Amino acid sequence: MRNYWLCVTTKENWGILKKKKIWGVSKTNSEILNRVKPGDYLIFYIKGKTIGGVFEATSNPFIDSEKIFDTKGFIENERFPNRIRLKPLVVPDNPLKLEKVIHQLSFISNKETWSHHFRRAMRSIPKKDCEIIIRILKQI
Secondary structure (H helix, E strand, O other): OOOEEEEEEOHHHHHHHHHHOEEEEOHHHHHHHOOOOOOOEEEEEEOOOEEEEEEEEOOOOEEOOOOOOOOOOOOOOOOOOEEEEEEEEEOOOOOEEHHHOHHHOOOOOOOOOOHHHHOOOEEEOOHHHHHHHHHHHHHO
């Protein structure tokens, strides 16, 4: 059974994960990443109110301490070593403005104060919400 995840990243790390096809989280968030399985879908929210695209997990989580991610603004020496390999599914040239889809997403209970849903590195979301986002991303 496939699961669906919302992942929060910075603009700089969005570029890195698109190029390297790897997503990484800190040790603090390793427990949730360890729930991701090959075939799961990961939607990437780029800080600044946009959705960049949807990827499919192609590996189980693994540890790698090579410094590939931008860590400006994070804990010193953070490497986001808990990682997963990805395959792009829908990645338009221009990100989707969150305001165009926010009112259709069921996991956002209060549409006026939605930002707390995008503070953690990852969270699971309903399949229906992922399907809505994919449909709209394909139209961009």
